Amino acid sequence: MLEADNLECVRGERRLFAGVGFRLEGGELLYLQGRNGAGKTSLLRMLIGLLPPEAGEIRWRGVPIRQAGDDFRAELCYLGHLNAIKEELTPLENLLAAARLADEELSEDEVLDALEQVGLAGREDLACKYLSQGQKRRVALARLVKERRPLWVLDEPFVALDVAAVDWLAGLISAHLQRGGLAVMTTHQAVAIPAGTVRELRLS
C-alpha cells in the first residue's frame, strides 16, 4: 500500500541518503534505524509529504502522494517529535481541537476515555503548561487511542515514556497492525511489538 522508490535526500549541501526504497502492506510495521543525522526524520517527513524528495517517488495505494494530496492525508496520522499541543489549552481542549482541525469526528466522551487510558484522568481541565514533560507526551499520544486512519507515521514515539507507558503504546501499535493498519517509525529503543510483521530499514 505504501511504496517508496529510489528516494534521495539532500539537506543543505549534504546528501543524506540515496536509493532508499521499500514496500509496506497492511499489518506491517517499518522500523527506521540509523545514526543521528542519518536522515531518519527527513525520510519520515518525505513519507508524509512535507519534504519533497530530491529524486524518487512515494506512492500510496499506487498513486504518487503528491497527486493524491488530501486523499492521502485523510488516511495519514503523523506524530512528530514535537507534541503539537498548545500550552494554554487543557488536554481535553487540545485533543478536541486537534480532531476538529484534522476533520475527524470525536466526541468528548471518547476523548475523556483516551485521556484515562494514558493515565491523565483528573488532569483534563488543567492547562497543559502545568503538566510535566512526560505527561505532555501522553497527551500527544492520546490522539492515537481512537485513531483509525490506516497509516501511522511516528517519530521516536517511545522517548520520555516510562516502562508501563512503553508497553501500553506497543500494545496500541499492535492493535493498529492487527486491524490491518500500517506503521512507520523511528526509534532508538528496541521495543518488541507483539503483533504484525516487523521490517527494518537501516539508513547509513
Place this chain on the structure above:
Amino acid sequence: MTDRFNIYRYAAPSAFYPLAGAMVPWFAAAAVLFGLAGLWLGMLVAPTDFQQGEGYRIIFIHVPASWMSMFIYLVMAFWAAIGLAFNTRLSGMMAQALAPTGALMAFLSLWTGALWGKPMWGTWWVWDARLTSELILLFLYIGYMALVAAIDDPRRADKAGGLLLLVGVVNIPIIYFSVKWWNTLHQGASVSLTKSPSMAATMLWGMLLMALCFWMYSIAVALIRVRTIMLERERNTDWVRETLEGDGK
C-alpha cells in the same frame, strides 16, 4: 531528463556555466560600444532642449536606469515563476544574480531623478506616482535580498524569494495606480512629469543606445554573478571540481 529538451540541458548548471562564461566578454564589449555611441550622441551631438536647456541630458541615464530597474524585476519574477513551476535549480540562481544590479538601477533612477528634479521643478523629491513606485521597487529589491540572505538552505531561499517576487509583481501595478490616484487628488505638486513631445531624433537615438548599454551591462554583470553562485552552490559536484582543477573558466 538531460537530453529530452535543449532547454533542460541549458537549465543544468554544468552546461550553463561555460556558456555563460563565453557570453560575458561579448556582452561587456557590447555595453562599452553602445555606451560610447550613446554618450557621443547624447552628450556631444544632441541639441539643447528648448524647455529644459542642457539639464535634460540626465535623461540619457535616468530613463535607461528606470527601465532596467523595472525590467530586471520582471525578469526575476519570470525566473521565479519558472523555478516554482518546474523546480529548476538555475532559476533561483538567476534571480539572485540579477537582484543587486536591479537594486542599483533603482537607486540610480532615484538619484538621477532627484538631480533632474531639483533644477527643473525646484525640488529634489515629489511624491509622484512614478517616483514613489520606484522607491517602493527599491524596497522590494532590498526585501528580496534580505529574505534570501536570511535563509540558510539555498533551495528554501530560492522558493521563498521566488514567492516574494511573484507577490511583488502583483503588487507593483496596484501600488502605482493607488499612488497616482492619491497624487491627483492631493494635487500637491504643481509639476507635470510629461516630457516635451518634440523629442529630436538624435535625443531618441542617444537614449535608446544608452538603454542598450545598460541592458548589456546588466546581463554581463548578472552572468558573472550567476557563475559565482553556481560554483558556490554546486561545490560538491563533479563538474565544479573539474572546473576548479582547471582554471575556473
Place this chain on the structure above:
Amino acid sequence: MIHWNSFSEFLAMGGYGLYVWGSFGVTALILAVEPIVVARNRNNTIARLKRQLRAERRITE
C-alpha cells in the same frame, strides 16, 4: 556636428553642470565599481573553493 563650441561650455552644461555631472558621475562610479566588486567576489570564491578542495584531497589521501 558637435553641439558644443568649447570644452568649458561642455563642462558648464548651460548652468546645469552640477546636476548633470552629479548624475553621470555617480552612475559612472557605480557602473565601474559593481563589476570590480563582482569580479573580486568571484575570484575570492574560486580561491576559497580551491583551498577547500585541496584540504579535502589531503584528508582522503
Place this chain on the structure above:
Amino acid sequence: MLRIVTAVVARDLRLAMRRQADIVSALFFFIIVVSLFPLGIGPEPDLLRKLAPGVLWVAALLATMLSLPRLFADDHRDGTLEQLALAPHPLGLVVTGKVIAHWLVSGLPLAVLAPVLGLQFDLSTEALVVLTASILIGTPALSGIGGIGAALTLGLRGGGVLLSLLVLPLYIPVLIFGAGAVDATVSGLGGEAHLSLLAALTLAALGFAPWAAAAALRIALE
C-alpha cells in the same frame, strides 16, 4: 470547507483569550502612538484635523504589524503547524481561518478604539464614522498581506525586522485609501470612492493572500 475555517478561528480565539496581554499591549501601543502626536506637533485643532487620518492609520498599521511575527511562530514551534499542514484540506483554508482570527483580535479592537482617539484630533462625527469604517474595512487586508510576510519569515533570525521590510511596501495602497477616505471626508469631498476601493483591495487580499501564505508555509516546513 467552512467548518475548517471556523474550527481554526475558534481555536485561535480561545488561545488569544488565554493570552490577553498580547492583545492589550498592541492596543496600548496604538493609543500611545496616537496620543503622542498632538504633544509632538502642538494643539492647533486645524493642524490636528489635517493630520488625524494619516496618524491614526499609520498607528493602526504599525499596531497590526506588532502581532504579525507570532501569527504562525507559536504553531511552528510546538509542532501544530505540521499537523495543520497534514490535515486533509487545503492549507489555504487554515491560513484564512488564522487571518480572520488575527483580524478579530488585532484589527477589530482598533476600529472600536479609533473613534475615541479621533475625538482627540477634533474630527467631526461624519469623519469619525468614515474613520471607523475605513479601519474596519482596511485592516483585514493588513492581516492578509501580513500573513504572507509572516509565513515567508517563519523561523528566520531577525524575522521581525525582515517582516516589516517585506510587508510595509505592500501596505501602501491600503494606507493610501484608508487615510484617503478620512481625508476626503474631512475636506468635504466624501469618502465613498476611497472606501469602495479599500473594500476591493481587502477582498482581493483575502482571496489571494492566504494561498500565497500557505505556499510560503509549505516552503518553511520543508
